[in-house]
Amino acid sequence: MVVAGVDVGAATAKAVILRDGGIAGFAVLPTGHDIQKIARKVTRLALAKAELTMADLHYTVGTGYGRRAIPFADEAITEITCHARGANWVIPETRTIIDIGGQDSKAIRLDARGNVLNFVMNDKCAAGTGRFFEVMAKVLQLPLDKFASPELLGQHPWKISSVCTVFAESEVVSLRAEKKSREDIIAGLYQAVASRVGAMARTIDYEDLVVFTGGVAKNKAMARALEEEIGHKIVCPDEPQIMGALGAALFALKKV
């Protein structure tokens, strides 16, 4: 039995293929502007890794911002519900998820079965999202992957605005003009995001185990800053970016 979960987010599209209850393949691609096209492409890529084709799919669940625009999806479920299910499958002890994606961030509290008990979401503002890092990497003229390097993290972080990406950008430009250390600026930026996301997550009374998901979770420096901010140990799954797609695939599996 082959099922798929397809998560079309603001920055990346992800697909997970489950065959006989196990992950047979997954893929991640930049979303671009054509949701239908990228959904098909990322699914085909994930299927190809499992030596399968679209014809092998028995059921597909779409999730993410583009969930309703995936033409071959049998059902759409929100990414909040899917993230909870995916993280619960990978790490059953998960009780809180902090997810930082390309354009939003969210905190989800869940029960032992992966049901959502409470959630909070920042989808109005780039502060505390992957977009914040993209903007800052550009200002500091660093490629995004370099921006995430632990060796570029200063010891004396500058206090930078956590409430607005535009304000923070202005601050970084000023700090650069004052020839402040780039490493300390970057450390300050991590703190700003951690502060913003931590404040949001506190409103749902997070419990251990806290799992960090989304594309930004691949950034170890961010995970560390968040851990310091919330005072809880944070666990990152091996593939934090695909939790939503995985959860969607698990919902698909229940349907067949």
Add this chain to the structure above:
Amino acid sequence: MFEGVEAYRELLTTCDFSPEEIDNELPRLKKAFDKAGLTVEDVKRCRERMITYFEADTLRGARMALGLHIRAFVDMVMAGEEHDVRIYGHLPLMAGHCVLGAAELARPDAYIGLPDLICHMVLGAFFNKLDPLLEASEAWCLPAGLAHCGCSQAKIGGRLTDVVPPATLHVSAGNYCDEAPKVDEVLAYHFKEPVVWCNRCQDESFDDPPMDDRHLKYFSANIRRTKDAISEAVGAEVTNQMIMQTMMATEEVGKEFKRIQDYRAESDPSPISVVTTDMAAALVGIDMTPRGLSKVAEMMKVLADEVQDRVERGVGVVPKGAPRVMYAYVLPFASPAVGKAFEEAGLNVCVREGYGSMPIWSRREEIAKLDPCDIVAGIFLHNPTLVKPRWRADVVVLGYNKAKLDGIVMLPHYSCRVFGTDFPMMRDMVRKELGDIPITVLETDVFDPRYYTAEQARTRIESFSEMVRAAKASAA
């Protein structure tokens, strides 16, 4: 006649105007719409929105309500030409309502209205053209991005753009928030229009008793002062009897509206959209004079009868068995798409905060001995939603249990210090009473549609719907 007249006629037909009424009202309406910058294309879109959001194609009561809103808008815009005396209230007026409405009895030719709410409903909810008013106020005195209340911005913007004619007197609601009285101070300064501030002391703690004597006396003295100022403005005394008469007219509307609320709370499937219900209910704040309230009561009876008919036929706006949720306290006035998004996500938004709480009128014998100004003050100070988070939480718990609900949607408002700050406390208090029930807090703005969109909120609304369904399934 004028270009596009058919579109105007269709709009008025959709608003339950008779052919004779259309012939009579069309010139005034066209003049008012022109003044507000509304084009024939706007008129066409408005009619579509009335059908999309407010069930204008299926409920005559809804059409009547839409018509009353449109009439109120035209009356307001034309008031500069048609009335010598114009008295304006300001949302949230609440306590001054009956006193203001009673002014009509003292001076039948005076215009009495709430321009901010009228603009929000007609220019916002129906025409989706509130932005020019908001931007006009921002360009002048309430800068963008500084979280000024959209309600106040609409009033200032309306005056600046001449959609709202000059006032003889502004009755300012210093009994609820701080923004409204400050904005009226700006009006007094800039337009030289007199203001009377109806204040109350806001120094009570959460658990103070409801009828604290000091608060009551101070507040009722302010209402008396407001009554005197209105009497002076209209050139005739607003008597206690007139206030009582206005209160009775409000009660008549309340009786019919309660029928609708009870059907919504007790029926499955839900017989009427929350968006339609709120639109009709807003008229209590708009047509506050006895004459206006009698028309609202007539509309509300027609609507309640239609809702009853739907209940008997098993007709609903969401599928039978949909999870039942409460909303606390107000869905956006200017953006009906938000309320609709809940129903599109399969939720039965069937109960509003306050459902099940004891109405003040149940103590009629007790309050009949009081001075009407004391009664008005008492009604306000007994309204948990308007006064204290502690009571609000109690009322939410009461309504949740009474209506056997599955979840609660809390709607704090960006730009509103009162409604923006209560919710964290309320949520905690409700959780202490009801445990880990599904609650979502959806930040929005009742008065300014630029700070949110239904599309932006859709993921959160759908996630909440999935959460409530999962909790319901687990419980079963």
